[in-house]
Amino acid sequence: MPSLLEMRGITKRFPGVLALDHVSFDLRSGEVHAIVGENGAGKSTLMNILGGVYPSGTYDGEIAIDGEVQQFHGVRAAEDAGIAVVHQELSLIPEFSIADNIFLGREPRRLGVIDHDAIHTRARLFLEDLQLALDPHVPVENLGIGQQHLVEIAKALSRNARILVLDEPTAALTETESEILFGILERLRAAGAGIIYISHKLAEVFRIANRVTVLRDGRCVSTDPATDLTAPALIARMVGREVPSFGAQWRGGSLAADIVFEAKNVTVTDAVDNVTLSVHRGEILGMAGLLGAGRSELLMAIFGAHPARTAGGFSVDGKEIPIRQPSDAIKAGIAFVTEERKRFGLFLDHSVMMNLTLAAIRNIDDEAAVAQHAVDDMHIKTLSLDADVATLSGGNQQKVVLGKWLLTKPKVLLLDEPTRGIDVGAKQEIYTEIARLAAEGMAIVLVSSELPEVLGLSDRVLVLHEGRVTGEFDRVDATAEAVMACAMGHARRMTA
């Protein structure tokens, strides 16, 4: 019996770059086939070919479904062949309801007029089928980012796809939401669909994948059953070298006693409830919590960037600082690497140099020299200082954002999801950089949805649940189970 999907000898060239070099890949029905690899390894290119984004003729090699060779001239053709691709970027219309989003472009009509009743009834049945407890009438903009991603996935599934491609689906999901997704995937697999699963999170890959393909530099390195693989072996194949795990990042030495930064009674309407925290010199304070726990809102409020902040006092080096807007925070020596770098951090159509120097421009004399120094220092891979930052890989973009803030010479560094959606090698570099900054005495607050990251890097862990601190752990006490319990709302007696 032929495979559900076969991609044979796929070769794709971009000007000056061989993006894919004779890659072959197959997918059986009833399996989850994971693709892993560093950013730039060719995963997205391969999926864009499968999804018809790069039409037939712009690449070499062939695609067969059920043994029949296919030629997709566009996204629509691929969809008609039963392929649904869920990209990392949301393609939802915020003002539209969940139901309208799911049926966007295929609205059921009666006498040529959109049949709203049919849309909502069918959407409700469909959401129930997926066991998603969402009201189809709700505008998508009212949902949390994780729920929006689930709607995006539901939208793709509603096209009766037999081949489902998921690109980093859990990047924005909480653990609970991820569980919901895994449940859906399990049922789809049982129903005979084939699922291609791209992820940087190896724990997930091992949990749900039947087979794992590793791509590196546009070539297929290996395809093996997941049960024959270990995480270190997989990482080694992805980067072509052994990478130390998070644990190796633990730094020796004891903490300085002096408090660099304090935030008192920070409150944000409907998001953060009376949170007080302090960070010592050279300390990494990890902040754990589920999505919607108010961690990002807390950082925004500290930085003077949250319009709904109603209370909060801040001090740096023991001196009280009124923070009314981001420029006040920057002046006081606070830097904030925001989440969603493309939306909040970068000027995509501007140069690497402009992006690096923007926040500190007033204190820079020789801009090109400073920017070049930062590029060398952080190992940012770019053609030149004048290249648009959009042309960089995700990991290098993230380094640009981090570099921009380090140029302001901060005393306090707030990091919100600093490694989301970047490859293993770049992650490791960012971890090393964070550890180095802490060793130099910077006070760091780290928010991350990846628990191992928080546990591996932090000296102390603060857990938030529904805007409140429900737990505080020293490094030695912080186990995944205990932290997760607090994150779910089981308050823990505070240490110290």
Next chain:
Amino acid sequence: MRARAYTMVVALIVIWIYFQWRTVSDLYPYGLFLHPVNFANLLKQMAVTGVLAVGMLFVIVARQIDLSVGSLVGLAGGIAAMTQGWGLVPSLAAALVVGTAVGALQGALAAYANIPSFIVTLGGLLTWRGVILYLTKGETIPVRLPIFRLLGVALLTPASGVVLAVIAIAAIIWTGVRRNPWRSAVLSLLIVVFIVMMNSQGGVPLPVIILIAVALLGHFLTQHTVFGRYLYAIGSNPEAARLSGINSQRYILGAFALLGVLVGVASILHTGRVGSASPDAGTLMELDAIAACVIGGTSLMGGRGKVSGAILGALVMASLDNGMSLLSVESATQYIIKGAVLVAAVGFDMAGRKRA
């Protein structure tokens, strides 16, 4: 980016060659269009649009728009004409103050009161036209002060033109010859040609000198100051700009105020050149200024655009205007052609961007 700029230059040269060819006659066997007298005339017409386009660039780069420019040219020019009795300097100052104050007011409404600048300045388009109609009771006021008039039409003496050219070429060689010798050579050559051409018809028109000064100032502000850098950042990604510690409101207000200053300058040049201030002076000038920016590669989505492009765009518009008038093209046809050129220029731009 660079390829687009060259495309624009090539288009301009094609337009020039076409008009030159079509204006060949017994009297002008080599064509009239690029004849020094006509070309100086073209540049004088362009000066007003060019000054406005440079100001408009600041606003558009910050993802804003100003539709009130034409009405404000009428208002500022009218007030300058009405205050001639106070003497030359107070009357010119009145135009600049009115331009700046109105620009700052509209900027404040857009930046601090969160009214979209499209709406604020659409209101301004109506309001300021109404104000000048009210103040002048619909009558045209002649320019009586000779120097005021000269500002719009005077020619520099050939000698001072040569001096300026020498200074310009020296500056180009001093700043740029090591980095880009070819560019410096081409620019120097262009300056020599320009001066020889202008001097052969009496000298460089003063409005053109003012336009060049405004353009250089605009280039400096956009490319070499924090103010300019922040405007690009605000236009490119307002949210990221705010989180980078940029007080966007202040800079947006600044961009509108700066445009207001330049509207004042343009109103003086225009009133001086025409020789009178009529209540409908400046009508539709905002569209010429916006068109010049857009033809020159400025994105209405903000964050992208250069002064050199806006000047080039203004030159394209002025060349079309002037050339079609020489050929006695009907005004109906002129409108249609200018509209088509605007849309086509952006169309080519988008097509080129998609491929890149």
